[in-house]
Amino acid sequence: MTAFDGIGGAYAENLPVIMISGSPNTNDAGAFHLLHHTLGTHDFKYQIEMARKVTCAAVAIDRASDAPRLIDHAIRSALLASKPAYIEIPTNLAAAPCAPPGPISAVLAPERSDPDSLAAAIDVAVSFLGKKLKPMLLAGSKLRAAKAEKAFLELAEATGYAVAVMPGSKSFFPEQHPQYIGVYWGDVSTKAANNLVDWSDGLLCAGTVFTDYSTVGWTADPKGARIFTADMDHISVTGHDFSRVLLADFLSGLAQKIKYNDATMVEYSRFRPNPTLQPAAEPEAALRRGEVARQVQSTLTPNSTLFVETGDSWFNGVQMDLPDGARFEIEMQWGHIGWSVPSCFGYAVGAPNRKTIVMVGDGSFQVTVQEVSQMVRLHLPILIILMNNHGYTIEVEIHDGAYNNIKNWDYAALIETFNAGEGHGKGYRANNGRELADAIAKAAANTRGPTLIECTLDRDDCSKELMSWGHWVGAANARPAAAI
Structure with a gap:
């Protein structure tokens, strides 16, 4: 079921993801069996019913003979709508023989305007x-x-x-x-x-x-x-x-x-505003958000793809100037905290020749940190700029409360846990501009695994854009109920 979170995000963000899921043996429903990995009832249809809410097409293959038609329908629907599709296959049908599919053009042929x-x-x-x-x-x-x-x-x-x-x-x-x-x-x-x-x-x-x-x-x-x-x-x-x-x-x-x-x-x-150059901070001065953004900006090339996590990273990234060819990834619609780490992992697998950079806050990072182990396993040279300001800063600016506080981690040292003595991930902590510049240089030389740079920031150090945006979004959320 955790996969449905990512599928919901793909639906909101218009991404044609194909989700293939197993389902119970076709004999179990008629035998009224209770099964593991279910809700403990005799109804096994709830999963496809849930899938229909977050996909453009959801099909369950109950007979092998239906597989070519239903699979083609699901894939074509996803490609045309640029939305996810769901295909459910019972455990005892996965290897069952069926007729071969027809020409691939039936799936790939584009839709035409009237x-x-x-x-x-x-x-x-x-x-x-x-x-x-x-x-x-x-x-x-x-x-x-x-x-x-x-x-x-x-x-x-x-x-x-x-x-x-x-x-x-x-x-x-x-x-x-x-x-x-x-x-x-x-x-x-x-x-x-x-x-x-x-x-x-x-x-x-x-x-x-x-x-x-x-x-x-x-x-x-x-x-x-x-x-x-x-x-x-x-x-x-x-x-x-x-x-x-x-x-x-x-x-x-x-x-x-x-x-x-x-x-x-x-x-x-x-x-038109005149271009303004962010001055470099004093090398030994305590690290500030603006200095982190300035140094990340200097790393961007036409071959870069920058992921910005939900939070102040949105505003830091949006303010940056992209060279021609650079790409920018933001989850503005779904807005799930933690999306950037697994997303940049998948992106780096699919686009290994691009330079993948992710800016992520400490709170969001804790949600999906386990995907860093996959980056280590596959030797992906992803640069992770982790903004450690001890909590959910974007939520603080919308509506503050004790629930925005989190337990601090030693993020830089965490990489060695994922390496487990055999990986090539690197972890560094930057307390000032000089240490950040040194860490970025070391990251550029590490082509055998991810590099995480933990940037230690004051809890109240956020962009003025986040402060303004948070005020207005908070006000919109707090509107009194309309009279009926």
């Missing part, structure tokens, strides 16, 4: 945007799931519009591109992106998701007649709604018809 709906949606978008004086683009977290990043870039360059991204889609549009104006996140936006987004009279939102977290407690929630929404498979604007229009097809088709209008870039040039 041509008439696509053409009509593009025409409406051309008319809508053509009447705006200050149109711009906003990229959302579903852009990648829709395989529409390339089409979005094509549209941006065809329009000349300013481009902002939401925090869940950081790195989906190149940050070194001249039309990039930062992360739109209300009061905690980067590069003053909120000034332009709030000022624009026409906002094309591509794959966007507006939640209490992404809108900073509903204080930055674009809506109304100025909003044109392009979702993964449908298009909507005031007075119009088109289904069976795939996002990539729509963006690419619109790029062929739209007129160039760089008014928002001209306006942005008037208030």
Whole structure:
């Protein structure tokens, strides 16, 4: 059942994960047996019923002859929806013979937009945007799931519009591109992106998701007649709604018809903030959050993928400038603490040639620390920047209480436990900037296993962005009940 947590996260974050689970022998239900690994009842269907809540397709194979059809259906559903699917196979059927599946094209063939709906949606978008004086683009977290990043870039360059991204889609549009104006996140936006987004009279939102977290407690929630929404498979604007229009097809088709209008870039040039360089701290001064972020920023390359854990790591990472090619992973929708450690492990297995870095708080780290042993076992050179501020700082800023305190660990020494005399993981503790720089240099030389750097921080040392965001999210959570 613990796997359902990850599957729920994959559903929320639009990730096509295939979960394959065993189930009881097909004879046990009719025999009214009680079995281990169950709820101790004669009902064995509850697991697939639970799976249906967190997947786009859940199938149970009760006869071997049904396997080709049901497995193809589950996999194709996951690929098309970019959501997880669940396949349940009884213990006595796993090796049972069945007919071979048909051509793989039945599973992999892409879905097509309805041509008439696509053409009509593009025409409406051309008319809508053509009447705006200050149109711009906003990229959302579903852009990648829709395989529409390339089409979005094509549209941006065809329009000349300013481009902002939401925090869940950081790195989906190149940050070194001249039309990039930062992360739109209300009061905690980067590069003053909120000034332009709030000022624009026409906002094309591509794959966007507006939640209490992404809108900073509903204080930055674009809506109304100025909003044109392009979702993964449908298009909507005031007075119009088109289904069976795939996002990539729509963006690419619109790029062929739209007129160039760089008014928002001209306006942005008037208030674009000057780049500010974070000064290096005194080498022996007590380590601060800002110095950790500055040094992590200096490690980023086009080949880097930066994971930021739920917490202050969100805000540290969102503020960083990504070189072209660098990727950024954040779990903004599901928001599960502890997700980054197992996620970066899986990512490093699947993308061994990329440089994987994770920023994680001590509280989150304690939830899924066991996955570090897998990094040691598979010799994965993941860099773990562990922010040790003795508790759940993000929760402190939303709603403080004794429950946000945790037992401190010797995190740097913990790596030797996972090594068990044979692994090549490294653990270091940094109390100041010099020690952190030395540890990062040693991590770069360790290609045979993970390196964990425990950064000792004051409990109250967090970003001003977290403080502002926490205030507004806390206020939204504490709204009194509406009268009925």
